[in-house]
Amino acid sequence: MPFSKTAIYLLCVLLLLSIFVTNLLNSIATDHSYSENQREGENFTKYLADKYGRITDAKENLIWFMQISDIHLSIFRDPGRISQFQQFCDNTVKKIKPAIVLATGDLTDAKAKDNLGSSQVKTEWIYYHNIIKESRVTEETVWLDIRGNHDNFNIRTLNSQENFFRNFSVQGKTYPKSYVHYEEKNGVRVAFIGIDACPEPGLRRPFNFVGILDSQEQQQIRTLQAEANAKADHIVWFGHYPTSCILSLDTGTEKLDLRTLIGDSKGSQVYVCGHLHTMAGRVPKMYTRHRKGYMEIELGDWKDNRMYRLAAIDHGIFSFVDQKHNTWPLVLVTNPKHAKYTLPGREPLQLIPDSTHLRILAFSDVNIDTVQISFDKISWMNCKQSEGPLYVCQWLPHLFLRDINYLYVTVSDELGKEAFVEHPFSMDGSTLNFDIMARILLMLDARVVFQAIFGSLLLMNVLPLVYLRWQRQPPTCRRRLTRYVLRSLWLLSKIDKIYYPIVLYAVYVPLGPWAVGELIDGHVGVVFAWGILIKGTFLPEPFTYMYGGVQLLFIQIPLIFVLSHTLQKRLYSSYSRGLKRLIENLPFIMLLSVQLLLAYFFWLEYGSLAFIFGPLRTWSVLLSVALWYKILTLSPDYCRKLVHLNEHTPS
Known part of the structure; x- marks a missing residue:
């Protein structure tokens, strides 16, 4: 029986649709990244395991840092951005005492009163500069800021007088574009590499959404990566644009593939960014793991949601939590590692089954009263304070060697404020899937x-x-x-x-x-x-x-x-x-x-x-x-x- 024209057209459409879906799923796959560099990853994680040794109740081999993004300080709208950013620098950072604070772009709003025109507003930059200076936050921590697309609106050249980032940011005078900072604390050596993908010249909005790396910046990033590989055990990459929104120009030589470059660095564990504002709240947890095995995690904006991030590297294992401003207590479990965010071949996960203690970072704006853990929500055990914000509790990891297990944590402070955390973990390689929209937004081009x-x-x-x-x-x-x-x-x-x-x-x-x-x-x-x-x-x-x-x-x-x-x-x-x-x-x-x-x-x-x-x-x-x-x-x-x-x- 001959096919009708409609049937033939329908078959063609279905074929094209199936090809499209197959290619899409292959592009955002996250379940086969470790196999690409398995031997090299095994050697590297063995080196980290030998260096850090057994995970116990000691504070050594632990470093934590923070991130804030898309602050959008504005003189025309929402004065709370300014006042609460002042609180963040005056109180939050000083309570948490991170080694580093990453400010990943869009420090100012740079939009006109009508919300359509765009140009650098000097007063907004003065607010940013004065808040950091008057809070003396840079005396408590290292503040690493970098430009976003709003910080680049209507800028003719990097050296033009309208580029206020040079004079009013913390790092602008020393590092106007991409740079690296090294930090060593408690035996952990970390390189923080900042990627500035702002194009030159910087157009007014809306034609300033995608980052562009020219030949000079591509060479600079390669140099920073090679240097960091030699000097640090861990590399944290940060920038404003997600890798999906960064375009490398074809320079006639070898074009830089940023994702490949990050993945080829043995110590790379994460790229942190902002820019997409969780797609107006539709994708609040925009996280994924790339094919090369490292994570990319976009942070919700400060502009409307007042979000910030706490991250830690504990015995070579990376953990993080995103928190809303003025929400206390703040809790981050660093051992065992969250099942969804494991990085095989990039962190010594083999240390977890042999560890003697659960490890939890807990903070509040007042004194912490109790930290308790449970595996069944019935029997609760008290954690003891090891040193500073680190709370520990002995455990028997051999009881949890199979499948996904759940750790429950409750933290209360002296004012009665409480936080509850449900923390899935595994030791047999079982993982949880990332949200498909997050994978699409961060992994496609x-x-x-x-x-x-x-x-x-x-x-x-x-x-x-x-x-x-x-x-x-x-x-x-x-x-x-x-x-x-x-x-x-x-x-x-x-x-x-x-x-x-x-x-x-x-x-x-x-x-x-x-x-x-x-x-x-x-x-x-x-x-x-x-x-x-x-x-x-x-x-x-x-x-x-x-x-x-x-x-x-x-x-x-x-x-x-x-x-x-x-x-x-x-x-x-x-x-x-x-x-x-x-x-x-x-x-x-x-x-x-x-x-x-x-x-x-x-x-x-x-x-x-x-x-x-x-x-x-x-x-x-x-x-x-x-x-x-x-x-x-x-x-x-x-x-x-x-x-x-x-x-x-x-x-």
Whole structure:
């Protein structure tokens, strides 16, 4: 029995979909990372195990540090960001006493009062500088800050006077870009490598979302990595952008693959970052383990959520917990290791089954009263304080050698505040899965994703009309609404003066310039789908694809349906006046309002020149109006021809 065309099309779609899903799952797989470097990993973890020895109740071989990200200090909105950041430096850091504090970018907001314009605001940087200085937090710990994309808005060059990071940050005067800091405490040697992927020049928003590593910065990072491999047992990488949002330029020599470079460092355990703000709370635990075996963990923002992170390396084993500001007590279990976050081949997990004590870091803004642990929530044992925030309790690890087990911890302070922690662990290699959305966001390449979305929307914009134009009759369908839509689109595709402008616009979008304007104060640039030309430099900023995708999704594709609906009304409805005529054209009026709003936002972002010379946003308004007007003014003869064409097609 021969297959129908519909069945063949469906099979093709299913085949393409299955290939896509297979490739996606393979790209975000986290369960086979250790096998890539198994022999090297075994040798390294044996070295760490021999160095640190047995895990007991002593404070040696333990170091802890903190991270804060996306602070967004602003003089225009939410003054609590400033006052509570002051509390963080004055109280929280001094209570926890970390060896290091990592401030991973977007230190200031750098957005105008209208929330659309963007430029460096000196007063915001003065707030940042004064809070750190007046709190004397740098006398208590080492403060390692680095730039984020907001700290790079509207910056012509690294040495321009608008780059306030140089003068008002802690590390900016010494390290304006990527750098390394070494810390040795309690017998643990750690290299903290900061990655500054801010492009030069730094454009105003929104075309400043993806980090770019040029040839000079790629070479600098390679040098830092080689040096850290020789000097430290552990490497903690930090930066603002997730690795999925960092693009390495092709320099003609060997292009840097940041994920591979991090993975090839034997001591690399984690890359910590910010930038994605937990996707507005939709992915609160954005953590994953990469193919090379190290973890990447994005920290929720300080801006809206007031989050910070405590992390520790205890006998070579990395642990962390994310906490909301002013939530006490703070609890971090360092032994046994959390089952989800184990790093085979990068930490001496073999020390856990042979350990004599459970180890817990507990902090509060007042004295800790009790720390208790249980394995069944029935029998509770008291932990004793070893030294400082370290609490320990003897245990029998041989009772938990199989499967996932659970440790329960309760901590209370002298004011009666309590914290409860459920801590899964395993010693036979059993693990828990990472959230799939976290893996997608951190393990895919943002550029490829943006291009795929843009390309798909572009095809959706033009292929249906092209297909329908070549059909002698509209596709049949049982559903009345679907049949109505298909017939309307089919009729629309037959009008040359509508069809060709839509198709030509779709061809223009990926090729022609979208806007010509002052992308940086004093410098005119040209925006294309595939990048931006400014100051004689080409920036392959992939976020342009998402920006164009918004235009296609919310303007161009709806426009086609609105025009086809208007055409049906034009052909089969009698001429109406007043309110009825307004209601009939309401879909187009609403669409035009959205289009004008987007053009207005673009004017606020990049000024009058970009608004006037803006084919993507401004000129498309004129195109929409022209096409709509063309349908409303079709000649009666042409209308009769279309009606005749429609009526002589099978129902």
